[in-house]
Amino acid sequence: MGQPVAGNPTQFMMERAFEAGDLDWRYLTLEVSPANLEAAIAGMRAMGFRGGNFTIPHKVEVLKYLDGLSQAAELMGAVNCVYLDGDRLLGENTDGKGFLESLREISDPAGKRIVILGAGGAARAVSVELGLAKPESITIANRSPERGGALAELLSTRVGIKSEWVGLDADLKLPEATDIIINATSIGLGEPDARVPLDVSTLKPNMIVADVVFNPPVTRLLADAQAAGCTILNGLGMLVNQGVIGFKIWTGVDPDRAVMREALEEYLEI
Numbered sequence: 688m689g690q691p692v693a694g695n696p697t698q699f700m701m702e703r704a705f706e707a708g709d710l711d712w713r714y715l716t717l718e719v720s721p722a723n724l725e726a727a728i729a730g731m732r733a734m735g736f737r738g739g740n741f742t743i744p745h746k747v748e749v750l751k752y753l754d755g756l757s758q759a760a761e762l763m764g765a766v767n768c769v770y771l772d773g774d775r776l777l778g779e780n781t782d783g784k785g786f787l788e789s790l791r792e793i794s795d796p797a798g799k800r801i802v803i804l805g806a807g808g809a810a811r812a813v814s815v816e817l818g819l820a821k822p823e824s825i826t827i828a829n830r831s832p833e834r835g836g837a838l839a840e841l842l843s844t845r846v847g848i849k850s851e852w853v854g855l856d857a858d859l860k861l862p863e864a865t866d867i868i869i870n871a872t873s874i875g876l877g878e879p880d881a882r883v884p885l886d887v888s889t890l891k892p893n894m895i896v897a898d899v900v901f902n903p904p905v906t907r908l909l910a911d912a913q914a915a916g917c918t919i920l921n922g923l924g925m926l927v928n929q930g931v932i933g934f935k936i937w938t939g940v941d942p943d944r945a946v947m948r949e950a951l952e953e954y955l956e957i
């Protein structure tokens with residue numbers, strides 16, 4: 688459920704995975720306004736839905752109507768995945784877990800110095816989940832001091848990680864000791880030439896550069912990072928992984944990840 692939901696690729700990806708797993712299940716994309724959220728969730732319960740995903744603008748509001756939260760969802764204050772446990776509707780956040788799984792294929796974040804650009808929903812999910820994986824430090828670089836400061840504070844006080852906020856009004860110069868840089872702003876979404884405010888001359892070949900933006904799969908940041916010799920990670924893996932985690936939570940079955948990835952690429956025409 689979300690608004691707007693036109694163009695959301697998740698139903699296409701899930702239905703392909705149900706078919707591949709021989710599961711007679713359905714995943715519906717439902718346009719629900721904020722005014723109808725409470726009634727829509729009551730309807731979901733009444734009709735025996737096993738669960739669902741919640742996207743913009745419902746990720747925070749949905750908490751009011753749930754019976755319990757995972758540790759990560761409680762820390763983030765945001766839920767994108769709900770599921771029935773008996774007659775209790777529980778909230779989870781799979782965005783950060785999806786990112787972490789994707790990152791773990793190339794590096795373990797434990798002990799690493801991490802810089803995250805952004806402090807919105809995606810940045811909160813990614814930073815809390817990374818924080819739970821015990822990095823050395825997480826620097827939050829964000830344009831608005833309120834959101835940036837609040838996230839760094841949350842990471843320090845609730846997750847117990849060394850964290851600070853830095854501004855993003857001029858091009859950010861990365862400290863030499865940085866291990867992992869993540870763009871978790873919306874800059875670059877659908878705009879292959881859009882630049883994040885980062886001094887790319889401070890990118891070094893030993894760094895990993897990740898982008899949560901999945902379309903285009905190679906954003907300008909990733910192209911610049913590749914040119915600087917960095918290891919890069921695009922947002923497609925995160926999107927597939929969060930779908931894989933939701934599928935497993937609802938059905939109890941591991942989906943075919945390759946089928947889901949292919950479906951996404953087909954839907955997004957990439």
Ligand code: NDP
Binds near residue numbers: 782808831923
């Ligand atoms: P939000 O609106 O919650 O946050 C947007 C963030 O981007 C804020 O930190 C905002 O800064 C920053 N920002 C936006 N424009 C600018 C700019 N011009 N200059 C500097 N900072 C800017 O969005 P979400 O966090 O929900 O989504 C962010 C991105 O993550 C989207 O592209 C989304 O598609 C992607 N995403 C990818 C997923 C995946 O599975 N790959 C899953 C979820 C999201 P400020 O606080 O100053 O406004």
